Amino acid sequence: MEIEDGVVCNQSEEEILGLRRGPWTVEEDVTLMNYIAKHGEGRWNSLARSAGLRRTGKSCRLRWLNYLRPDVRRGNITLEEQLLILELHSRWGNRWSKIAQHLPGRTDNEIKNYWRTRVQKHAKQLKCDVNSKQFKDTMRHLWIPRLVERIQAATTTTAIPNNMNMSSDQVLVPPPENSSTAASSDSFGTQISPISSMTDYYNDPVNNHCNQDYDLVNQIHYVPDSLTSPYGYFHGGLDFQAMEQTPQWFGSGNTSDNLWNVEDIWFLQQQLNM
DNA sequence: AAGATCCGCAACCGCTCCGAC
DNA sequence: GGTCGGAGCGGTTGCGGATCT
Structure with a gap:
């Protein structure tokens, strides 16, 4: 809960802007992967907007780097x-x-x-x-x-x-x-x-x-x-x-x-x- | 079988750095 | 030199599945 000028706000800035948080859906993953495949990565904030993702640039970057990137290894640490x-x-x-x-x-x-x-x-x-x-x-x-x-x-x-x-x-x-x-x-x-x-x-x-x-x-x-x-x-x-x-x-x-x-x-x- | 607890991991948060203007 | 936005980093949180009682 945030307080601005004495007014109690229950919504975060991201929620006000209509941005999503939490786990990524398959559709979002596909959207992000397709966009990066076409346009490349970088400029994450504008990428998120251009791709039509209701996510922050930060969130997109993290999702890509930690999960969607083709060379990410999964499985136990050897x-x-x-x-x-x-x-x-x-x-x-x-x-x-x-x-x-x-x-x-x-x-x-x-x-x-x-x-x-x-x-x-x-x-x-x-x-x-x-x-x-x-x-x-x-x-x-x-x-x-x-x-x-x-x-x-x-x-x-x-x-x-x-x-x-x-x-x-x-x-x-x-x-x-x-x-x-x-x-x-x-x-x-x-x-x-x-x-x-x-x-x-x-x-x-x-x-x-x-x-x-x-x-x-x-x-x-x-x-x-x-x-x-x-x-x-x-x-x-x-x-x-x-x-x-x-x-x-x-x-x-x-x-x-x-x-x-x-x-x-x-x-x-x-x-x-x- | 069901509730409690533990554990691993994805995602978020806050901060700093850096380059452009 | 100051400001702003993008990018990256390390720390933290919270969810969901596994395990325990």
Whole structure:
């Protein structure tokens, strides 16, 4: 409720202007996608008006960037992505858009949500602040190495069929025009996995790189999507059901939750109490 | 079976930055 | 230099589905 010049107003400015809020309808999505396909993106306020959408430019921009854009990835955050997020967050803090730039197809909103719902949950379990040195040390010395272990185990034991097809009910809004961006599955067996070098680095018992500032950001530029994550399979067309049966991608449940077990939490609490 | 609670995520909000005028 | 509008960012909210009691 807003008060203007002593007069109580129950309507927001947007409502007065006849602007809609809340969840987007299919019709609005289609309108926005068609308009952008014809005229391109940008100038969001005028775009919203020209397209006949009763939405703010901000709302259109957000809907496009976080949901409708053809290259938006949907689905669980992979182990590799979790690793990157942890590493990049330890470096840059809550610079979500900057972090998102290093995770192709992921939006800042998605990463932010992941951090808040998963990572902060673990901090809460450990009864420490997510920004505390204790929690950061915990991530660096236990969580990240554990992730690396799991990635390493996954890459050495699994082959994923490359004739996967995406079933329609697993994508909320099928990207209409990006089939041309599909990664070739031919590259799967022919490229060297940077993940293995990454895991070697972390697991190197001689040099103990866990304690050093490992330049993951620079390395990640050389990561072929089709090899290190399901990303390539998304773009090549995939079968989520098949992937769900492949534990290293989606795990047997929540991938991040699985990183912790009772012993870990007990151990950490002992450390934190020291 | 039904209500309560939890959780994930889409969407919104407020603020800052930046370029055009 | 000041103002304005567009764009982008990080924080927050609220809805809906899942899970628990």
